[in-house]
Amino acid sequence: MKRILAGVILAGILAGSSVIAGETINGAGATFPYPVYAAWAYQYYKETGVKLNYQSIGSGGGVRQIKNRTVDFGASDAPVKPEKLEEYKLYQFPAIIGGVVTVVNIPGVKSGKLKLDSDAVCHIYLGKIKYWDNPHIKEMNPNIKLPHKPITVVHRSDGSGTTAIFTKYLAGACPEWAKEVGAGKAVKWPVGVGGKGNEGVANYVKRLRYSIGYVEFAYSIQNRLPYTLLKNPAGNFVEPSIETFKAAGATANFDPKKHFYLWMVNAPGKNAWPIAGASFILEAREKTEVNKKVNKFFKWAFEHGDKTAIALHYVPLPKELKEKIYKYWKDHGIYPEK
16 A cells, blocks of 8 residues: 555656656546546556656546647546537546545544434535534434534535535435535535645645545545545445445446446445545547557556555446446547557
8 A cells, every 4th residue: 555655656746747758648637536547657657658647636627628638638527418528529438436525523533433414414514504513413423422613614616526526416415405506516615615626625624623524535544534424325324435335336327328427426225325426537539549548548557457446445447337438449449559
C-alpha cells in the first residue's frame, strides 16, 4: 500500500512536469478517480515509458476541456447524456467504480460507528438539522454520546462529479431535496462551506471540528477521516467497502448503445452502498489515433491494474463490462493497436 501511495505521489510529480521527453497522454477531470489513475500512470510509465499527464480539476472541468479539445481525454463521474455526447461529438466509457462516503469530524467518534439515513443527511445539508444531538440522529445512535454542537456542512465549490453522485443520491431518496435543490455537478447549496476537489473537502473536514462532508472513499482512508454507516434502500445500515460497492454495481446494466450512460445510486441490493458510481472517460470522436493511444493505456489498466485499484479502495470493472468496452472500441474504430 505504501508503495502504491508513493506511486501516486511520484505520478503526480510526473504529471506536473513538462520537461521530461517522451510520449505523453494528456487528460483532465474528475478528482474522484485521481488516486487510482495516478497509481496506474506511475506503473504504466515504468513499463512503457509513456507518461499520463492527468490534471485533477473536477468533472465539470474535464467535460469542458474535452469539449474544447484541449486534452486527449476528459474524465467525469457524472455520465454525459447520449444526446449531449452527440452534440459534443464524444465517446464515453466507464473506467472504475467507487463509492462516495459521508465523513465526519466529531471528537471520539470513529469510522463506522455513527449511523445516518438519507433523511438525516438530506436535512443536515438543507440546514434543517443543525446540531449533532438532534433527536433523529440520537434515535439511530443510542450508544453514542452526541454533543450539542452546531454541524458545519462542507461541500464542493467546483463543478464536480462527486457532487453529482451525492446530490443524485439525495434527490432520489429525499423528495424535499429534489424539490428545493435538485441534482447536478454544481447546485445552489442551502448551507455550508465549499472546498475545491475531493482534496479540498477532505482538508476542510479534517480542520473543522463537528463538520460533515462527502468524499470518494479513498480520500477518507488516506486522510484518516471517520466515515459513517448509511441506511440503504433495503433498510440496512451498511459500511462502505469493496464488497458494498460491488453489491451496488451488481444490478448495473451498462448499455454500449447508450455510451454506457448509467447512474448507480440507491441500488436495490441488500448490502448495496447507496452512493456508488462509475467514473467515465470522454474522447473526441474525430481523434481516432489519439483515442487508440488513450485506450491502450486503459486496456493495460483493465488487464494489469485491478490489484492496485482494490488496494486503493476502488472496484475494478467486471470482466463482462471490460469486454463490452473492447467491443465498443472496435465498433468505433478506436481499439488500440499493439
